[in-house]
Amino acid sequence: MGFRSSLLLVFIVPFIIFLASLFIPPSYQxxxxxxxxxxxxxxxxxxxxxxxxxxxxxxxxxxAGAYIFVYLTKLLPALPYFLAVIxxxxxxxxxxIIVGYATMRxxxxxxxxxxxxxxxALRQIFLYSEINYTGxxxxxxxxxLTTIEALALLSIIxxxxxxxxxxxxxxxxxxxxxxxxxxxxxxxxxGINTLRYKILFFTIASVxxxxxxxxxxxxxxxxxxxxxxxxxxxxxVLVIGLLGGSGNIxxxxxxxxxLVYLSEQLIRIASxxxxxxxxxxxxxVAKFMKKGFSGFIEGIWKILENRREVx
Amino acid sequence: MLKxxxxxxxxxxxxEIEGGISMIIGPNGAGxxxxxxxxxxxxxxPLCKVILDGEDISHLPTSEIIRKGIVLVPSxxxxxxxxxxxxxxxxxxxxxxxxxxxxxxxxxYSLFPVxxxxxxxxxxxxxxxxxxxxxxxxxxxxxxxILLLDEPSFGLAPKVIESIYESFKKIKDEGTSIIISxxxxxxxxxxxxxxDQVYFIINHxxxxxxxxxxxxxxxxxxxxxxxx
Numbered sequence: 425m426g427f428r429s430s431l432l433l434v435f436i437v438p439f440i441i442f443l444a445s446l447f448i449p450p451s452y453q454x455x456x457x458x459x460x461x462x463x464x465x466x467x468x469x470x471x472x473x474x475x476x477x478x479x480x481x482x483x484x485x486x487x488a489g490a491y492i493f494v495y496l497t498k499l500l501p502a503l504p505y506f507l508a509v510i511x512x513x514x515x516x517x518x519x520x521i522i523v524g525y526a527t528m529r530x531x532x533x534x535x536x537x538x539x540x541x542x543x544x545a546l547r548q549i550f551l552y553s554e555i556n557y558t559g560x561x562x563x564x565x566x567x568x569l570t571t572i573e574a575l576a577l578l579s580i581i582x583x584x585x586x587x588x589x590x591x592x593x594x595x596x597x598x599x600x601x602x603x604x605x606x607x608x609x610x611x612x613x614x615g616i617n618t619l620r621y622k623i624l625f626f627t628i629a630s631v632x633x634x635x636x637x638x639x640x641x642x643x644x645x646x647x648x649x650x651x652x653x654x655x656x657x658x659x660x661v662l663v664i665g666l667l668g669g670s671g672n673i674x675x676x677x678x679x680x681x682x683l684v685y686l687s688e689q690l691i692r693i694a695s696x697x698x699x700x701x702x703x704x705x706x707x708x709v710a711k712f713m714k715k716g717f718s719g720f721i722e723g724i725w726k727i728l729e730n731r732r733e734v735x
Numbered sequence: 736m737l738k739x740x741x742x743x744x745x746x747x748x749x750x751e752i753e754g755g756i757s758m759i760i761g762p763n764g765a766g767x768x769x770x771x772x773x774x775x776x777x778x779x780x781p782l783c784k785v786i787l788d789g790e791d792i793s794h795l796p797t798s799e800i801i802r803k804g805i806v807l808v809p810s811x812x813x814x815x816x817x818x819x820x821x822x823x824x825x826x827x828x829x830x831x832x833x834x835x836x837x838x839x840x841x842x843x844y845s846l847f848p849v850x851x852x853x854x855x856x857x858x859x860x861x862x863x864x865x866x867x868x869x870x871x872x873x874x875x876x877x878x879x880x881i882l883l884l885d886e887p888s889f890g891l892a893p894k895v896i897e898s899i900y901e902s903f904k905k906i907k908d909e910g911t912s913i914i915i916s917x918x919x920x921x922x923x924x925x926x927x928x929x930x931d932q933v934y935f936i937i938n939h940x941x942x943x944x945x946x947x948x949x950x951x952x953x954x955x956x957x958x959x960x961x962x963x
Contacts (some may be wrong), residue, residue: 537778599826606815613777613809613876615801615830 432670434586437677442579446572453571457643460578461683463677464636465657466664471592475625476605477528481539482661484546485630487652489637491550493594494563494647505567509638513631520576520630521623540658544711547653547718554649562648565641574643578673586673592625608711619637640645649683663702667709669716677732736912737774737805737881742783744770748941752881752914755931756907758923759916760950762959766939767916768810771883774914775802775807784862787880801830805882810889811905812869823858823869827876838843843872864895871899881912888922899917900926920960923947 445456453549465482472479493514496503503511511558527538554561592601603611604618611618641647664683668676683705687698744766752898756898757892761767776797783796786956792800808861814823824843847868853861858869867887874882888896900922903913915930916924923933927947928931935943935956943953952958 556898595822595825599815599822602817603826604817607818609777610809610813610815611826613775613807614826614873615798616826617796617798678821732922 431590432705433673435583436585437673438579438582441582441677442575446619451570452539453575455685455688457571457574457578458688459574459681460582460634461640462660462664463528463680463686464578464581464585465633465661466668466676467582467589467673468632469661469665470668470670470676471589471601472629473576473620473665474605475530475601477626478536478620478662479545480536480540480655480658480662481523482633483653483655484539485520485633486637486657487543487639487649487684488512488519488546489634490641490647491563491636491637491649492516493638493648494639497565500648500674504648505555505642509635509642512638514633516634517627517632520627522624522631523702524623525619528531528626529621540655543558543653543655547649550653551649553603555589562646565645568645569643576706577639580634581632581635584635586627588632589673620658663706667705667716669713669720671715671718671722674721675716675718675720680719710729736788736819738784738786739770739915740776740784740786742773742780743939744773745937746940748944750934750941750944752912754912756903756913756929757848757932757934758914759915759934759936760920760923760956761853761913761918761936763918765936767936768885770936771885771914771916771937773809775883776806777807798830801877801879804878805883806874806877806881807872807883807885808885810862810885810887812866814858814866816857818858819855820858820861820869821854821935823873824850824876827859828878830877837855839876839878840961844876846875847872847938851946863901865893867891867895867899868902871902875906879911881914882906884913884915886916886918888917888919896922897925900952904929918954920950922948 440455440591441460442622445453447634450454465486469479469482492515492608493508496508496511499506500508522543525537527542530538567627591597597684598615600621601612603614603616604622608618637652641652650694660683664676667683668679683702691699709716736754737746737752744750759767759770769778773783776785776792776795776799783793784791784952787803787805790803792803792805795803815826815899818826820899823841825836828839849865850869850872851948853865858866861869871882871884871887874884887899891899903915906913923930924947930947932947933943933947933950934941935953937959942955943950951961
């Protein structure tokens with residue numbers, strides 16, 4: 425079984441992260457939750473990136489997931505919370521199909537702007553609805569998740585995101601994704617309904633990001649539009665995605681862990697110091713690891729494999 | 736078999752094909768590529784009707800038209816350079832349903848043995864002629880009734896052109912009709928016996944249909960190609 429297409433990795437890595445996080449101090453557990461949130465947001469982003477689409481709208485579906493979850497718990501107090509996590513899925517899928525249908529025809533910089541605009545538009549819609557219909561901005565959830573529960577749920581989401589990533593390495597979908605990125609016109613002439621595939625992948629990616637948002641809201645116990653639709657989330661996802669590379673899930677997970685832990689450490693010294701680190705690390709990765717962390721990890725794996733064969 | 740009516744190309748002209756190998760000849764900018772794209776559904780001129788076996792397919796998207804059996808091979812190196820030869824062919828089979836994959840592979844590899852030797856090679860590293868063969872093979876992998884080839888001889892050495900045109904004869908014998916577009920008339924004259932009928936297009940209008948020998952007598956052809 426090749427490293428790249430390893431299905432086992434998808435299950436083992438989140439499981440190890442979950443197990444390891446049980447034995448670390450609570451403050452680090454909270455950082456781990458943040459890291460799992462970003463890993464869960466970035467893996468779907470990487471799939472879109474593999475198709476040649478750079479999205480700046482990750483916050484849109486993260487925020488939508490969070491808000492729909494909270495509204496459901498407020499409107500239907502009898503509803504079990506875990507159902508309130510699952511029920512938003514069709515709603516987010518519906519939003520994603522509409523946004524995808526409108527934006528997936530675009531390319532390059534236009535797509536970036538369109539997704540950014542979608543996130544901003546959703547932020548304004550929720551801000552407006554908060555001000556005019558509920559009377560106050562921001563929502564509090566009374567029964568939030570414990571740290572361990574949040575770790576477990578986010579690990580499960582990471583498995584789902586990993587499975588989605590794995591799906592794109594299956595030969596059929598890998599070829600389709602490659603064609604959409606390389607030469608969409610030719611792909612259409614070859615009989616692939618490219619728009620359908622693009623919307624399909626965009627919708628699945630959005631739903632996973634929405635799930636991450638729902639669970640994040642459940643754990644954080646407080647949300648407001650500026651918090652969950654923050655453009656900083658979209659940008660952070662983009663940077664983690666670029667650092668991680670698109671080769672395998674380990675790259676993204678490693679990049680997300682590194683960035684989140686370092687930013688948490690550096691924030692103690694000065695609140696925006698980590699942005700400097702962010703810039704420097706992007707330059708270094710672009711210069712020395714052309715394929716991101718995932719390419720680096722794959723390189724090490726290959727060296728190890730060769731050594732084993734020699735023995 | 737295939738009929739195109741009601742569009743500017745076919746004003747005062749009947750474009751109808753009953754199988755075999757047809758060639759569309761016309762100078763630069765005459766509308767050859769546009770016409771082939773119209774048939775394959777990539778461009779949809781209003782009112783234009785494309786009729787395949789009595790069924791109007793002009794409103795269908797390209798992906799459906801390919802399922803009906805019309806496949807376009809665009810001009811140039813129409814492959815995915817990052818994928819291997821076999822993956823490119825698999826991509827062509829994406830819609831093919833009638834034959835099994837093994838049969839299709841066998842048919843293609845017997846037609847172009849060079850592709851079998853290089854099936855695991857990255858398509859971008861093939862030579863120009865091999866890439867053209869791969870593009871044609873990719874079209875064939877969809878198991879089409881009609882194969883549309885946009886300038887298959889463009890930028891290739893005479894010997895390669897010859898081997899590609901030789902393969903057309905075999906494709907025709909298997910029951911697939913071919914429509915080729917070519918800019919130069921010399922290719923048509925070189926492979927007279929392979930081509931069943933010739934169409935001449937100029938200024939987005941067909942003006943001639945018939946045998947190659949008659950082509951030289953047409954005034955437009957003489958003016959454009961021979962300067963007399």
